[in-house]
Amino acid sequence: MSDALSLALAEYLAKKLQARDLTVHDLARIPGGASRETYRFIARYGGRERRLILRRDPTASLIETERSTEYRAYEAFHKLGLPVPEPIALELGVSALERPFFVMAEVENAFVGSILAPDPYGAHRDKIGQQFWSNLGRIAGADPDALGLADFEGAKDVGNCWRHELARWEKVIDEDEGEPEPIARAAIRWLKRNPPPPAQKIVVVHGDYRSGNFLYDLNGDIRAILDWEMAHLGDPLEDLGWALDPLWAHHDPSRPAGTIPRAEAIALWEQASELKADPAALFWWEIFASVKGCAIWISAAHEYATHRNDDPVNAFSGWYCLAYHNKVLAERLGALA
Amino acid sequence: MKPEAGDILGTAADQLMGQIAPNLNVHYLQGSLAVQALLLKFAAREYERGADIRFAENADMRALFAELAPNIGDAGLRAQLMAAAATKDTSLAISALNAANAELRRLLIALQIHIEDTGDSAAQKRIWEALNTMASRRVVSLF
Secondary structure, eight states: OOHHHHHHHHHHHHHHTTOTTOEEEEEEEEOOOSSSEEEEEEEEETTEEEEEEEEEOOSSOSSOOOHHHHHHHHHHHHHHTOSOOOEEEEEOOSTTTSSOEEEEEOOOSOEEOOTTOSSTTGGGHHHHHHHHHHHHHHHHHSOHHHHTOTTSSBOOSTTTHHHHHHHHHHHHHHHHOSSOOHHHHHHHHHHHHSOOOOOSSOEEEOSOOSTTSEEEOTTSOEEEEOOOTTOEEEOHHHHHHHHTOGGGSTTOTTSGGGSSOHHHHHHHHHHHHTOOOOHHHHHHHHHHHHHHHHHHHHHHHHHHHTTSOOOHHHHHIIIIIHHHHHHHHHHHHHTTO | OOOOHHHHHHHHHHHIIIIIGGGOOOHHHHHHHHHHHHHHHHHHHHHHHHHHHHHHHHHHHHHHHHHHGGGOOOHHHHHHHHHHHTOOOOOOOHHHHHHHHHHHHHHHHHHHHHHHHHTOHHHHHHHHHHHHHHHHHHOOOOO
16 A cells, blocks of 8 residues: 555644654555545554554545545444444545545454455354344434434434435435436335324434445344434435335345345334334435435446546446345335336 | 456455455455445446346336326427337446436326326325335345
């Protein structure tokens, strides 16, 4: 990895952490999604060694997000005691590393479950599932004011959450659609004609809470909930609908997120959040989740096709994931016709 | 027998995945190469089925337009549907099939909006059947 990046990072952290002897070692890029460049490195200072993660904006971002959002979510939910990486430093300027970035602690000896794997959690499936759905309930149950996140982007009115989010993702499709998408367009019209009831309350929505976006260890303990860059204010059912989406079910939709049966998952979420998952409202948010998926995959395909971001994950998303979500929507909405 | 493009892509994917990726000592590149190999696998299959998928989808949309057009009250839309139903794919080049497909999809969206407004439930059901068939054809298998 470039010595220049290591040196610039060391210089920045030495000032930020007031550690003049700080040096950076073994800086190496690791997989971390197409929307941020992710690096692992070791910082040595004051006679100790810390394993840290750098998340830097790419030259072109898949989904434009407020840069401080992910870092602030880590700060808030770390204080709340949820398993998230410890945030270390946020830099919104471009003078240090050419692009905005943040640094957080590395969660060591932990793994990500690939969404392509048929049974990523093995013998720990139930244990991980109980934590996964309860943790999502804890996020939904947290008060944005108490978290210090009440100024996050999103709906401020319980009656407007669905409209706000649907407009956001319809705009992405409008802007990035490479070819007409009749299924996504029909789904958007269905969502508009059949709005859900008002949200039970406004909460912080993670925005991408799913299998593959958390780290777990060999004991089956979830060590870190990752990728909060799309966090926003909204309806708590939005995250539940997304987490339940069959794309993240490892080919067995009866066990969402590759974990426990659907009914148990929803019951754990209700218990931890002290909210209700009304089936009709949840169905709306599940259809929305697949439309949101289509929007993200269409955007990924656009990034790749226009060479703004040629990460192969973008091509995979724009091909496999988009075809998958089109099929999910056609089956679910076709069954209602 | 000369190798087809699909064979070449598939073999390249296997070599990348089985021989080259495991010998890379950079974790990020290993992951990236594995995704590239998977994409080559997809491309290998698409070489065989890509034109067929598009040709069949275009034919299905034309047949749907011919079936539903007589009951469309909007004279302008009815005329567009009948004209589109009478077209044919004259080239099997992917770019030509895609261009025709985009035009047909635009018209399908307009037709479905019209049908939703009129409340014709039988026609709505028929369109969703067609959409389901289209979506099923385009599903990409990981295995």
